[in-house]
Amino acid sequence: MTERKIRVIIAKPGLDGHDRGAKVVARALRDAGMEVIYTGLRQTPEMIAEAALQEDADVVGLSILSGAHMALAPRVLELLKANGQGHVKVFIGGIIPDEDIPRLLEMGVIGVYGPGALSDTYINDIRKAVLGSPVV
C-alpha cells in the first residue's frame, strides 16, 4: 500500500543567505518520498504561512542560521494557527544554541536539528509527527 505523501515547506526566513543546508535537507526529504515545496531565501513569516496554506502543507521546515529563531519561530507558529493550520508541524534546522531548544519545543516546534543532524533522525521524526509512526 502506498503511504500518503507528506508535503513539506522548506523556507529560509529572515535575511540570512546560506541555503546549502536547506537544500541538503530538501533533497533528503525528497529521497525519503516526500514532496518538498522549496520556497527559498528571504521569506517573511507571512509568506511562509501563506505558502503553507495554499500548499496544504503537513510540515514547515525553517532554516535559520542568523540567530533570529526566537523571534521568527513563534511568529510562524502564530500565523499558522491564525490561518486554521495549527496541525502543521514546524521543525527548525540551523544554528540554534542549546539553551533555546527547550523553549522552542515548548512553543510547539517538533524538533530542532543542528549541523550534524542525520537525515534519518529528522525524517523519522517527521513521519512520526505526521503519520503517527516513523517507518512506512
Add this chain to the structure above:
Amino acid sequence: MTLAASVLAGDRLALARVLSLIENDTAEGRAALTDLFPYTGHAHLVGVTGAPGTGKSTLVNQLVRHLRQTPEQDISPRVAVVAVDPSSPFTGGAILGDRVRMRDLSGDTGVFIRSMATRGSLGGLAKATADVVQVFDAAGYQVIFIETVGAGQSEVDIARLAHTTLVVEAPGLGDDIQAIKAGLLEIGDILVVNKADRPGVEETERALRGMLRLAKPASDRRAWVPPIHLTIATDGTGIAELINEITRHRAFLHQSGGWERRDQYRLQSELDAILRDALVSRWRKTVSESRYQEVLYKLVERRLSPHQAVSLLLDGGESE
C-alpha cells in the same frame, strides 16, 4: 457547511484542503468536485510548457503580476497558478521548486499558487491536474496558468487541458530545435522566446518561423497563426505584449467557436481516461487472482501469445 460550499464562499483553507483530497484520489474529494462541477466553464486556462531552463516560472510570475496590476475596467482577474514538477520514479518524492520564482505574488489574496508533483504520470501533468484546475475554475479564479514539467516532446497533456498554450523557448540551450520536434510546435498557440537578451535569439526565432511554415501548410484552414513573442522575463520586457496576445487568443476562441470545441475535447479526454481506469478496475474484480495467474503463467511459458491471453481472460473458455 460542506467543503464545496466553503470553497464557493471564498474559504481559501477549504480550497487548499479540497485540492489535497482530489490529489489523493479520495471519495470526499470526488464528492466535492461533483458539487463544484456545475460552477466550472468560465476560467481561461493558459498552459505554459517548454524545456527546463527556459524560464517558465519566471515568465508566469511576470504574467500574473501584470494581470493583477493593470486591470481591465478596474477589475483585476483572480489568478491561480498550478505548477507541476516531476516525482522521482525511484523514491516517489519530489522537489517542487516553481514557487521560488513567484515571490512577487505573495501577499496578494487574489492569487493562489499550488505546486503539484506528477506522482508517476508521464505526459507533463499530474493525473489530478485537470480536476485541480476545475476546482479553481469553480472557486472563481478567472485565469488559471498551468505550468508543465517541461520535459519536451512528451508534453502533450497540456494541449488537451488548456485553451491557450504557450510554448517557451530560450536561445543557446544547445539544441536549437527543442520545441520544433514533432508535438511541441503543433500544440503552441503562442510561441515565446524568453531570455531574449541572450546570444542566438535571432537564429532561434528564424528557426521557429521556418518550422512553423512547414508545420502549418496553406491547406490548413485554421485562422490562428501562432505568433512569436520575444521576452526577457527577468526584467519584464515583452510581458505586456504577451498578455495582450493571450487576451486576443481568448477572444479568437470565443468568436470562432474554438472555446466550445476545446471544452468538449477536454471533457471528452477526461471522460475517456476515467472510463478506462474504472472499466479495468471493475473488470479486474470479476476475475479471480488464480485465474489471472494461470493465464499469465501460460503466457510466460509461451503457450499463448499476449493477445490470446487477453481473449482468454475476457471471453473465458477452456484453458488448455
